[in-house]
Structure formats: structure tokens, C-alpha cells
Amino acid sequence: MKIKKTKAERAGDIVIYIISALLMIVCIYPFYYVIIYSISDPAEAAKGIFLLPRGLDLSTYQGIIKLNDIPGAYLVSILRTFFGTGLTIICSSFFAYLVTNQKMYFRKFVYRFVIITMYINAGLIPWYMTMKFYGFQNNFLLYIIPGAVCAYYVILLKTYMESLPKELEESAKIDGAGMFTIFGRIVFPLSKPILATVGVFSMVGQWNQWQDNYFLVTDAKLQTLQMVLYNYLNQANRFQSMSSNAIDASAVTSSITPSSIKMCITVLVVFPIMCVYPFLQRYFEKGIMMGAVKG
Numbered sequence: 301m302k303i304k305k306t307k308a309e310r311a312g313d314i315v316i317y318i319i320s321a322l323l324m325i326v327c328i329y330p331f332y333y334v335i336i337y338s339i340s341d342p343a344e345a346a347k348g349i350f351l352l353p354r355g356l357d358l359s360t361y362q363g364i365i366k367l368n369d370i371p372g373a374y375l376v377s378i379l380r381t382f383f384g385t386g387l388t389i390i391c392s393s394f395f396a397y398l399v400t401n402q403k404m405y406f407r408k409f410v411y412r413f414v415i416i417t418m419y420i421n422a423g424l425i426p427w428y429m430t431m432k433f434y435g436f437q438n439n440f441l442l443y444i445i446p447g448a449v450c451a452y453y454v455i456l457l458k459t460y461m462e463s464l465p466k467e468l469e470e471s472a473k474i475d476g477a478g479m480f481t482i483f484g485r486i487v488f489p490l491s492k493p494i495l496a497t498v499g500v501f502s503m504v505g506q507w508n509q510w511q512d513n514y515f516l517v518t519d520a521k522l523q524t525l526q527m528v529l530y531n532y533l534n535q536a537n538r539f540q541s542m543s544s545n546a547i548d549a550s551a552v553t554s555s556i557t558p559s560s561i562k563m564c565i566t567v568l569v570v571f572p573i574m575c576v577y578p579f580l581q582r583y584f585e586k587g588i589m590m591g592a593v594k595g
Contacts, residue, residue, distance in 0.1 A: 331570070338567045342560035360564045369520065369528055377507060377525040378572075380443040384506040389499055391448040393491065396457035397483050411458070418451045424515075431516055438519045442512055447505075453498045460494040461487060504573055529565045 305313070337345050341355030364370055398404055399411040436442035464487065472482045488495075510526040517523065 331574075334563050334566050334570075338560065338563040340560075342557040345560060346557055360560045364561075364564055364568065369523065370525070372521060373523050373525040373528040376440075376522060379440075380509075380524060381503055381506040384444040384447060385499055385502040387444050387448050388450060388453065388502045389495055392450055392453040392498065393457050393488060393495060394483060395449050396454045397461055397487055399454070400458055400461050401479075411454075414449075414451045414454055428515055431512070437516045438522060440522060442516055443506070443509075443524075446512070447502070450502070453501065456494055456498060457491065460491055464490055500577065503576065507573055508569075526569060529569060533562060533565060 333349075336349060336351075336353040338360065339356060339358060340349055340353040341357040342360065344354035347354075395414075399407055401407065404410075431437065431442060431446065436445070468486050468490075469482055472486055477485070508526060510524060510530055513522075513524050513527040514530075517527075
């Protein structure tokens with residue numbers, strides 16, 4: 301039976317809808333502005349744009365793509381995100397499963413020791429010395445090994461796994477299943493919502509990370525997209541001349557400006573995540589809500 305709302309309730313709903321719409325516009329418009337600016341004629345865009353691009357021009361994208369280090373850096377970032385996220389999901393989820401086991405020796409101590417790392421940071425110099433000691437300098441493993449276990453992800457996974465019915469694990473033990481079998485065939489498949497949540501967090505973090513590259517990688521073949529584009533952002537004027545030289549002079553219809561370069565770089569960095577996130581959003585919301593029930 302549908303309940304009839306009063307005038308005050310309807311007015312309240314209208315106000316909520318208007319505020320929500322305004323907030324949505326405030327969140328979406330900056331991304332939209334960057335996109336239309338990047339595909340506009342740089343000279344026309346410098347005069348100001350609002351809703352529609354002015355003078356469609358992709359010369360800045362052409363200049364960026366034709367630079368020799370961009371394709372290789374894109375590949376390194378993709379590989380880093382793929383392998384780093386996969387290893388983080390596997391290691392963090394298995395560690396979280398271990399600390400849910402009541403029979404594990406020093407379980408509470410180990411779990412609390414991991415949590416402490418969220419509050420205490422040794423600093424940049426000890427981190428640098430540790431990474432160098434383990435041979436991660438100019439090594440692709442630098443991008444995936446150090447982030448294999450993250451305390452925050454362990455908290456989310458542990459909380460979610462503790463909400464799973466214990467009867468499933470007990471029945472598997474009766475049938476002779478071991479720890480790895482229970483984790484691989486029961487716990488891991490049932491944790492898809494929270495795994496997708498951790499996957500989104502890790503994916504975004506891996507894709508946007510550049511500090512480890514900045515401090516420990518000098519090999520041009522191991523440079524990530526974010527590091528390469530970060531250098532270009534800091535040297536936009538020099539990159540402007542490089543991009544113009546990379547394009548055939550007959551194809552250039554307008555001059556490339558530092559502002560158009562920054563907008564195109566922003567689109568290139570954000571676009572892959574924007575494509576992936578909508579497909580994982582439903583798992584993301586479900587995992588956060590269910591993982592927070594007992595937390």
C-alpha cells in the first residue's frame with residue numbers, strides 16, 4: 301500500500317533531489333571539463349570553454365602518443381597494476397584468513413602488530429635502505445612485492461571472512477579438507493564482494509603510484525606512465541616543443557599549449573581507471589557495507 305506524502309515531505313524530497321543533483325554536477329564537471337579541454341583547439345580553449353569543446357583538435361594527443369617513452373611506460377604501468385593487484389589480493393586475503401583461525405599461535409599479537417604499521421612509519425630513509433638492501437633498485441619487483449600485504453586490506457578482509465558461516469569450514473574439515481583447500485574452494489570464492497573492493501583500492505593505488513619509481517628506478521625501460529607524465533608536467537614548456545616536433549608540420553592546425561598538455565596527460569592517466577571502476581562498483585559498495593557490519 302502506497303503511503304501518501306504530505307506537502308512538507310514532498311518539498312523535502314525536492315530539496316534533497318536538487319542538492320544531490322548539484323553535488324553530482326560538482327563532482328562530474330571537473331572531469332568533463334578536462335576532457336572537452338583536451339580535445340579542443342588549444343588556442344581556442346585558452347580563451348575559455350564551458351559546456352562544449354571549441355574547434356576539435358587531437359594534435360596534443362598525437363604528440364604525446366608519438367613520443368618514444370610513452371608506449372613503454374604505459375605497458376609498465378599496466379603490468380604493475382595487473383600483477384601488483386593480483387598479488388595483493390592473494391597475499392592479503394590469505395593472511396586475513398590465517399588471523400581468523402582461532403588455533404593460530406600468537407594470532408592476536410600478529411594481527412595487532414600489522415595494525416600498528418598503520419600508525420607508525422619508519423620514514424623515507426629506512427624505507428629506501430630496505431628496498432635497496434633487498435635488491436629492488438631498478439627491479440620490476442619493486443612495484444609488486446612491497447605491497448603484497450596491506451594492513452588496511454587485511455582489516456577489511458578479516459572482518460568480512462569472520463561474517464561467513466563457520467559451519468561451512470567445519471563441514472569441510474570433517475570431509476578431510478586442509479587449510480589451503482578450505483581457503484581456495486570455500487573462503488576465497490565466497491569473499492568476492494570484499495575482494496573486488498580491495499581490488500579497486502589496490503588497482504587505483506598501483507596505477508597512481510610514482511614515488512617508488514622516483515626514488516629507486518633510473519632505468520628508462522622501467523619508468524611508469526605516471527613518472528614519465530609527472531616529469532612532463534613539471535617541464536610543460538619543454539614538452540610543448542617536443543610534442544610539436546613529433547607531429548608532422550602539415551598536420552598541426554594549431555599550437556600546442558602547456559595547459560592543453562596538462563589536460564591530455566590528466567585524461568590519459570585517469571581514463572583506464574574510469575573505464576574499470578563502473579564494472580566493479582556494485583561489488584565495491586556491497587563489500588564495504590558487509591565488511592563493516594562487525595567492524
